[in-house]
Amino acid sequence: MAYRGSRYTGYRGRSRSVLKGVIVALAVVLALAVAALIMLENQQVFSGEGLHLGNVGQSETPTPSDTTPLVVVTVSPTPTPTPEPTAPVRIAGLPASALTDGTAAQQVQAAGASAAVFDLKGDDGVLQYVSSLTLAAQGGANGSGETRNADIQALNEGDLYTVARVSCFRDNKVPYYVPTLGIKTNSNYNWRDGGDYRWLSPTNADARQYVTDICVELARLGFDEILLDNSAYPTDGHLEYIRKGDAYDAAQFETVVTDFYAQVKSALAAYPDVRLSIVTDSATLLSGSNAVSSQSVAGMTASADRLWVELGESTLTDVQTALAGQGVELPADALVPIADAAGDASSSWATLP
Structure with missing residues (x-):
């Protein structure tokens, strides 16, 4: 075992x-x-x-079975529009007869101009149309002719650019018939300037309203532009003969004149397509104001769409530079030199009737 x-x-x-x-x-x-x-x-x-x-560290993206090729569209930025150059302002002074005789367009073309200016209220106070104003009838200032206003309207409904000149306070008619509206001498007569013409008092509210109402009637007749001339206190003649006081107080002059321009501008508000213009001189524009007439750059440019300037010895460039120094930049077509005769097609100019 x-x-x-x-x-x-x-x-x-x-x-x-x-x-x-x-x-x-x-x-x-x-x-x-x-x-x-x-x-x-x-x-x-x-x-x-x-x-x-799969491969480590790689993300596998499924490939679509029907892939549309990618189309890249390049969008160009919208270009900033280049402003069109302002066309020169060329205005020819025409006689009153051209208001109704059918020759206005031909006369403007012959002068090389593109617009016409007519005296609708002259220095003599006479109106070139039939007014509905009471003072026009009292002062014997009305034009005549049953179809005159209709003929003027027909002209203004055409393609021609039309300007109505209004001699505001230099008026030899109405102060004669209605003496309370005139500038007075120390002897209580109607004062007359160096050309022997009477003047409505700019201080008088009824006188200012009369001129304002005339401007409205002209706008209603279809004029494209209302031109205020002699629209301040007088500067020519024996001014020392004028009676001083409430009706002729130098402390109020500039306020009265500036308010008058604003009054006309407001009255024309119902006619927004009508341009309001004022005649002035280079000395006033160079210094900014005129102590005698009481026109001021600020007062005029607050209401006017355009200034017509009597250059005298100055140039248009002088005036533009002076205005720029005052902070006033006017468009090229808002400053029109008044000339003794028609100029060329490349520059702005205007002649008075």
Whole structure:
């Protein structure tokens, strides 16, 4: 029995060694499999088709089956429009007869102009149309002719640009018939200027209203522009003969004149297409105001759309430079030189009737 036990002990030991080897091998295989799974984890991509491997660190974007080619459209920025150069203003003064005889357009063309200006209220106070105003009838200022107003309207309905000049306070008619409206001398006569013309008093509210109402009637007749001339206090003649007082108080002059311009502008508000213009002189524009007439740059530009200027010895450039120094920048067509004769086609000019 002892011999048999010794023989079989060696056999059992050999079987255990083989089993241990198998276990170790399986453990190694398992470890390698786990390591492989860990290494491949970041390369696993899930999609609608299941799990598959991708490149590490890259995001896979599905490619559409029907891809439309990308069209790149370059949009150019909208260019800033270049302002059209302002055409020169060329206005020819025509006689009153051209208001009704059908020759206005031909006369304007012959003068090389593009517009016409007529005296509708002259320095003598006479109106070139039939007014409905009481003072016009009282002062014997009315024009005549049953069809005169209709003829004027017909002219203004055409293509010709028309300007109505109004001699505001220089008026030889109405103060003669209605003396209370005139500027007075120390002897209580109607004062006359260096040209022997009477003047309505700018201080008188009825005189200002009369002129304002005339401007409205002219706008109603279809004129494109109302031009106020002699629209402040007189500067010519023996001013020392004028009676001082409430009717002629230099301290009030500028306020009276500026308010008159505003009054006319307001009255024309119902006719927004009608331009309001004022005649002035270069000395007033160069200095900013005139102590005698009491016109001022500020007062005129507050109401006027355009200034007509008697240049005298000055140039248009002188005036423009002076206005710029006062902070006033006028468009090129808002400053028109008054000339003795028609100018050329490249510059602005106006002649008075």
